[in-house]
Amino acid sequence: MSKDIRIKRGLTLRLEGEAEKELVKAPRSKTYAIKPPDFHTVVPKMVVKEGAKLLAGDEIFYSKYTEQIRFTTPVSGVLKEIKRGDKRRILEVIIDADPENVYRDFGKMDAAKADAKDVKERVLESGCGAFIYQRPYNIVADPADTPKAIFISAATTAPLAADKGFIIKDKLDAFQEGINALRKLTPGKVHLCVDDSSAKYLKDIQGVELHHVKGPHPAGNVGVQIHKIDPVNRGERVWTVGVEDVAIIGNVFLTGEYHADRTIAVTGSEAKNRKYYQATIGANVSDFIGEVSDDVRIISGDVLTGTQLSNGQYICFHDNEVTMIPEGNNYRLFGWIPFTYNNIHSNSRTSLSWLFPNRKYTPTTNLNGEERALVVTGEMEEVLPMDVYPMQLIKACMAGDIEKMENLGIYEVAPEDFALVEYVNTSKLEIQEVIRLGLDLMITEVG
Amino acid sequence: MEWIRQRLDKIKQPFQKGRKYEKFAPAFNALDTFLFTPNHTTQKGAHIRDAVDLKRTMITVVIALIPALIFGMWNGGYQYYSQLGESFTFWDALGHGALKIIPMIAVSYAVGLGIEFAFAIFRGHEVNEGYLVTGLLIPMIMPIDIPLWMVALSVVFAVLIGKEAFGGTGMNILNPALTARAFAFFAYPTYMSGNSVWVSNASEVDAVSGETILGKLAAGSEVGYSSMDMFYGVIPGSIAETSALCILAGALLLVLTKVGSWRIMLSAFIGAAVMGLIFNALPSMGLEGNDLTNFPWYLHLIVGGLAFGVVFMATDPVSAAQTMKGKWIYGFLIGFLSIMIRVFNPAYPEGVMLGILLMNVFAPTIDHYVIQANIKRRKKRLENANTQVETAV
Numbered sequence: 001m002s003k004d005i006r007i008k009r010g011l012t013l014r015l016e017g018e019a020e021k022e023l024v025k026a027p028r029s030k031t032y033a034i035k036p037p038d039f040h041t042v043v044p045k046m047v048v049k050e051g052a053k054l055l056a057g058d059e060i061f062y063s064k065y066t067e068q069i070r071f072t073t074p075v076s077g078v079l080k081e082i083k084r085g086d087k088r089r090i091l092e093v094i095i096d097a098d099p100e101n102v103y104r105d106f107g108k109m110d111a112a113k114a115d116a117k118d119v120k121e122r123v124l125e126s127g128c129g130a131f132i133y134q135r136p137y138n139i140v141a142d143p144a145d146t147p148k149a150i151f152i153s154a155a156t157t158a159p160l161a162a163d164k165g166f167i168i169k170d171k172l173d174a175f176q177e178g179i180n181a182l183r184k185l186t187p188g189k190v191h192l193c194v195d196d197s198s199a200k201y202l203k204d205i206q207g208v209e210l211h212h213v214k215g216p217h218p219a220g221n222v223g224v225q226i227h228k229i230d231p232v233n234r235g236e237r238v239w240t241v242g243v244e245d246v247a248i249i250g251n252v253f254l255t256g257e258y259h260a261d262r263t264i265a266v267t268g269s270e271a272k273n274r275k276y277y278q279a280t281i282g283a284n285v286s287d288f289i290g291e292v293s294d295d296v297r298i299i300s301g302d303v304l305t306g307t308q309l310s311n312g313q314y315i316c317f318h319d320n321e322v323t324m325i326p327e328g329n330n331y332r333l334f335g336w337i338p339f340t341y342n343n344i345h346s347n348s349r350t351s352l353s354w355l356f357p358n359r360k361y362t363p364t365t366n367l368n369g370e371e372r373a374l375v376v377t378g379e380m381e382e383v384l385p386m387d388v389y390p391m392q393l394i395k396a397c398m399a400g401d402i403e404k405m406e407n408l409g410i411y412e413v414a415p416e417d418f419a420l421v422e423y424v425n426t427s428k429l430e431i432q433e434v435i436r437l438g439l440d441l442m443i444t445e446v447g
Numbered sequence: 448m449e450w451i452r453q454r455l456d457k458i459k460q461p462f463q464k465g466r467k468y469e470k471f472a473p474a475f476n477a478l479d480t481f482l483f484t485p486n487h488t489t490q491k492g493a494h495i496r497d498a499v500d501l502k503r504t505m506i507t508v509v510i511a512l513i514p515a516l517i518f519g520m521w522n523g524g525y526q527y528y529s530q531l532g533e534s535f536t537f538w539d540a541l542g543h544g545a546l547k548i549i550p551m552i553a554v555s556y557a558v559g560l561g562i563e564f565a566f567a568i569f570r571g572h573e574v575n576e577g578y579l580v581t582g583l584l585i586p587m588i589m590p591i592d593i594p595l596w597m598v599a600l601s602v603v604f605a606v607l608i609g610k611e612a613f614g615g616t617g618m619n620i621l622n623p624a625l626t627a628r629a630f631a632f633f634a635y636p637t638y639m640s641g642n643s644v645w646v647s648n649a650s651e652v653d654a655v656s657g658e659t660i661l662g663k664l665a666a667g668s669e670v671g672y673s674s675m676d677m678f679y680g681v682i683p684g685s686i687a688e689t690s691a692l693c694i695l696a697g698a699l700l701l702v703l704t705k706v707g708s709w710r711i712m713l714s715a716f717i718g719a720a721v722m723g724l725i726f727n728a729l730p731s732m733g734l735e736g737n738d739l740t741n742f743p744w745y746l747h748l749i750v751g752g753l754a755f756g757v758v759f760m761a762t763d764p765v766s767a768a769q770t771m772k773g774k775w776i777y778g779f780l781i782g783f784l785s786i787m788i789r790v791f792n793p794a795y796p797e798g799v800m801l802g803i804l805l806m807n808v809f810a811p812t813i814d815h816y817v818i819q820a821n822i823k824r825r826k827k828r829l830e831n832a833n834t835q836v837e838t839a840v
Binding site: 013231233234236297299303304305306308323325327328329330331332333334335336337338341344345346347348349350351353363364365366367368369370371372373374375376377378379381387388389391392407408409415419422423424425426427428430431432433 | 448451452476480481482483484485486487488489490491492493494495496497498499500501502503504506507510573575576577615616617618703704705706708764765767769770771774814818821822824825826828829832
């Protein structure tokens with residue numbers, strides 16, 4: 001049964017530099033890397049040493065405090081280097097890739113007929129646990145929990161984000177098998193949210209509760225969808241999985257092998273070959289973008305939630321896009337005069353940009369101001385389509401007031417849901433960071 | 448432009464971290480960022496940011512104040528010359544008013560920004576732009592003849608006690624501009640109320656009737672102004688409060704730019720109208736009332752400081768209610784109480800000042816109850832979820 005979710009509050013940013021809907025094969029990187037910092041709160045414990053020979057799907061490290069969560073290599077090859085940072089924290093596990101992948105064989109399994117315990121074990125041993133995230137806290141799900149539902153968002157609303165319908169259209173069999181597997185992991189429902197683009201391909205998927213999402217960003221955020229469909233209460237767990245990740249899980253069951261395929265959209269005004277690339281998780285960003293000048297910011301992910309990379313680093317585990325926008329380290333004379341510099345997008349009416357709703361913008365990374373105390377009210381609510389008071393929640397997070405955070409709905413939010421709030425914020429606060437720290441505090445205090 | 452930038456970067460050197468004048472960096476930065484929006488780029492979180500910043504927001508309010516300010520200057524001169532019976536031109540009137548008012552603005556900015564800069568250096572944060580608005584508002588709500596030292600003292604009180612004592616911009620409970628006015632009002636009542644302070648030099652000339660309309664109503668004397676006079680604002684009063692027309696222009700800018708909350712403005716006028724209507728209805732209920740209660744409700748909205756206070760001070764986001772529903776309640780009560788104070792206590796014809804200050808104090812309480820409803824909703828959902836699980840088991 002299909003239910004509609006209509007989101008009114010929010011903001012769709014129209015930016016220059018969308019990727020062409022053309023899928024090309026990416027060149028195979030010489031090295032691939034899994035970056036433990038991509039998995040917030042996971043403390044990696046290595047199981048292999050440098051120089052070890054690995055098949056694609058072999059375990060390389062596991063989570064120290066939840067040992068069942070294992071992380072496997074996306075390609076076959078030799079473990080080249082374990083890059084460490086301060087306090088010997090592991091930053092990157094780099095693998096020298098073979099020219100062709102050799103896969104570890106997990107054995108085929110029909111997820112629909114298999115035992116729930118076996119399905120879970122298979123998901124975990126193949127390293128697919130890393131794709132399953134939990135709300136609250138937006139961290140890798142603890143396999144010991146039983147979620148009340150699983151959510152998959154196939155709706156794209158983030159600026160310049162890869163179109164999820166386009167990504168999944170050739171992987172529908174694997175996607176269906178992945179859904180079959182996920183159904184075994186929850187006694188509740190598996191919710192699939194689609195937009196106009198992905199509905200074409202996903203409308204016949206069996207075993208899910210299909211929801212049609214309409215509205216501006218952040219309607220495509222799984223957090224908003226959870227909030228509208230089945231909000232998280234204290235003590236409850238909900239799991240979320242990315243669209244392409246469902247297909248990877250499905251492939252493990254169909255083929256018995258861990259095919260860590262990742263479609264990467266190269267987008268942004270500064271990108272040269274704006275296309276969709278058929279790549280592998282952990283690929284090196286330089287293979288997609290070539291030489292880049294210093295005035296360009298390379299982002300793994302979208303412009304609102306992504307991670308800054310320098311050329312030669314590796315694309316983050318979950319990201320489906322590489323976005324390139326100009327750095328904005330320039331001064332603007334009298335930038336504070338209202339109704340000037342209308343070429344910079346603003347949700348506020350102190351710029352005339354609202355008069356041109358169809359115009360596409362070329363944003364830079366300039367902060368367009370300085371950090372200030374929170375003064376303006378009402379702007380955050382405009383872009384957060386949740387029954388949550390954003391400013392009050394942010395202040396509670398800053399103050400570390402656990403009871404207040406809980407009362408105001410900290411369990412229902414993730415940093416990415418506050419990305420637009422951060423974008424429109426007049427006081428230029430780092431709100432996603434504030435929410436992340438608030439969530440971290442809840443993890444240590446409440447668990 | 449490039450040349451100015453290079454000069455600035457050179458001057459900036461000793462203010463950098465670890466250099467000689469590091470402590471005074473906020474003061475220099477305030478000047479620097481006034482000329483140039485800085486080259487800071489995003490470090491964490493969203494990589495792109497909205498074009499708006501606090502400077503823009505505050506300057507928009509300053510622009511919205513300008514029609515009322517210019518009119519206030521002209522009206523200052525107009526009241527003076529017309530009461531004396533002298534002939535005068537538009538520029539005479541404007542010049543007379545400007546000569547009185549511009550020094551007040553200069554004093555207000557000099558004293559207020561001085562304190563702001565000092566606190567920024569002392570506390571090591573950047574100078575907040577809030578005072579750009581407050582500093583202009585304070586002279587605009589004073590009588591035209593108030594001595595400059597009183598302006599200065601009011602500013603000191605407002606910034607120190609009204610704002611910095613609570614932790615600075617964004618933390619204050621009371622609107623700083625109204626705190627300044629309230630201070631002057633209670634400390635120097637002879638300069639802030641009565642018959643002879645609203646027209647410049649009125650006390651030195653006999654036979655000047657410089658009473659405000661509310662003052663006349665309270666005294667039971669003839670008003671002598673048409674409702675159009677009241678709307679255009681050619682009446683005695685605090686400098687910028689008289690012209691409903693100019694305030695309306697400012698209100699339009701604030702609402703269109705979404706800088707001022709239309710919810711607060713609308714609900715405050717509704718609240719004032721409701722109270723006015725109640726008073727107007729007294730005769731039909733068998734109560735006689737007086738000149739103030741029988742003053743038509745729609746004229747209550749345009750005389751006195753109500754319009755100015757509602758548009759420019761009640762909407763101050765820091766001291767107002769912060770939730771959407773809270774704003775409706777907050778605004779309504781401001782309008783309602785303003786007219787009530789104005790009518791019941793003719794000694795305080797400026798009911799709006801006290802009305803807003805009172806609601807400033809209660810705004811957090813209003814928000815508390817609005818948010819409590821949200822919290823209750825969440826708790827109820829949790830209870831329902833729990834019972835489901837129990838029945839399932």
